[in-house]
Amino acid sequence: LRRGTAAPDLAGRRVVISAGGTREAIDPVRFLGNHSSGKQGYALARTAAARGADVTLVAANVSLPDPAGARVVRVGSAVELAEAMEAERAGADAVVMSAAVADFRPVASAASKIKKSGAAPAPIELVENPDILAGLVASRDSERLEQTIVGFAAETDDVIANGRAKLARKGCDLLVVNQVGGGRAFGTEDNQAVVLGADGTAVDVPTGPKEDLADRIWDLVRRRLD
Ligand code: CTP
Numbered sequence: 118l119r120r121g122t123a124a125p126d127l128a129g130r131r132v133v134i135s136a137g138g139t140r141e142a143i144d145p146v147r148f149l150g151n152h153s154s155g156k157q158g159y160a161l162a163r164t165a166a167a168r169g170a171d172v173t174l175v176a177a178n179v180s181l182p183d184p185a186g187a188r189v190v191r192v193g194s195a196v197e198l199a200e201a202m203e204a205e206r207a208g209a210d211a212v213v214m215s216a217a218v219a220d221f222r223p224v225a226s227a228a229s230k231i232k233k234s235g236a237a238p239a240p241i242e243l244v245e246n247p248d249i250l251a252g253l254v255a256s257r258d259s260e261r262l263e264q265t266i267v268g269f270a271a272e273t274d275d276v277i278a279n280g281r282a283k284l285a286r287k288g289c290d291l292l293v294v295n296q297v298g299g300g301r302a303f304g305t306e307d308n309q310a311v312v313l314g315a316d317g318t319a320v321d322v323p324t325g326p327k328e329d330l331a332d333r334i335w336d337l338v339r340r341r342l343d
Pocket residue numbers: 195214215216217218219220246247248249250251267268269270271
């Protein structure tokens with residue numbers, strides 16, 4: 118399916134997409150975050166809605182206009198994102214984790230704003246966040262749900278080997294692997310990826326608009342659903 122055509126080939130399908138980047142509170146005014154713009158997730162939501170899907174977009178700290186035709190659920194932290202994804206995934210044909218999830222969060226968020234004391238700053242102790250994608254796969258399999266689950270990964274060095282290892286570790290059906298470094302930056306309008314399948318397939322998507330990559334991902338998801 119090419120952009121601009123209106124074939125509703127995802128009609129009757131429900132999809133859930135996470136987008137953006139989580140923020141992990143340090144105190145009431147500060148957080149640990151990342152540079153994810155949410156643009157790829159929003160492009161996934163727009164294209165799925167244009168193809169007729171019932172779309173829920175779980176957005177973590179994104180400042181973009183709501184995509185036409187999508188229901189938007191807003192979250193802040195990784196724990197909030199995990200709860201929203203577990204709730205929204207019920208009855209979905211496909212779940213796509215395009216959000217950048219903080220791997221760690223502060224053990225506790227200070228109730229009051231942390232002040233300079235003149236002494237050396239206190240270290241921030243971190244604890245690991247739940248692996249949302251792996252959790253969705255585990256609960257799908259234990260509950261025998263029919264659901265296609267897609268992950269994203271940004272890799273450097275041996276991108277394919279790293280991607281294959283991550284796909285196996287996460288247990289998802291498709292992993293969209295972006296090559297980062299070498300001048301590629303967050304927040305850009307274009308994206309390039311190789312989409313790895315658990316069945317051993319690899320589909321190269323050349324540099325182009327994020328909508329084009331989104332459409333290629335939906336093509337691969339639809340093929341699994343048919
Ligand atoms: N992800 C997730 N929960 C986390 C971390 C990551 O659901 N706590 C998801 C991301 O949304 C993405 C995929 O897992 O779809 C891969 O994220 P990535 O950060 O590449 O994987 P990690 O397992 O965190 O590995 P790494 O040590 O390379 O960061």
